[in-house]
Amino acid sequence: MASSVFLLDLKGKPLIARDYRGDIPLSAIDRFMPLLQLREDEEGTSLPVMTENGVTYLHLRQKDVYLVALTRKNANAMTLLQFLHHLAKVFTDYFNALEEESIRDNFVIIYELLDEMMDYGVPQITEPKILHEYITQESHILEIMPRPPLAVTNAVSWRSEGISYRKNEVFLDVVESINMLVNPTGSVLSSDIQGAVKMKVYLSG
Secondary structure, eight states: OOSEEEEEOTTOOEEEEEESSSSSOGGGGGGHHHHHHHHHHHHSSOOSEEEETTEEEEEEEETTEEEEEEESSOOOHHHHHHHHHHHHHHHHHHHSSOSHHHHHHTHHHHHHHHHHHEETTEEOOOOHHHHTTTBOTTTOSBOOOSSOOHHHHSSOTTOOTTOOOSSOEEEEEEEEEEEEEEOTTSOEEEEEEEEEEEEEEEOOO
């Protein structure tokens, strides 16, 4: 659960700041760059997760931009780092390139995306295809729809509504393999069975 998300330039200056929970002052981001440089001097490399004074900094660098998430909670670091990767993917999908110039040119739509992709610090919709259905780059405004796309409320976020096939089919394959180690006398030393269920679904709806 993230408290806030920042987009910074290479000097650590905030380009975009979104506070979700209000439990960490926005000034805490001022410690990110000194802390990053200190870790690089000590470890010889930058660490994606750093902690100071009870605040955890999780970051991802894309070209000349740092994407940083701050939290005080005992949050799942991998979940937040994955969210930052999804965030970079969505921005690249919308702006063709994630860099300082593209952020300055599109700050309105970036705030809209941040509001849709995270709610009170919890990641929500992260699929570019679904976000494109009701947030358009051309107008830079949130399109109010009579109802949200079906994929937003569906358990499968990447499946759009209105998919149709000529025949509704489901192909199911059960694949099993047996591994066995036998000594020269014929005694079994070890054995195991591995299986997998593979499915291809062509269902309308």
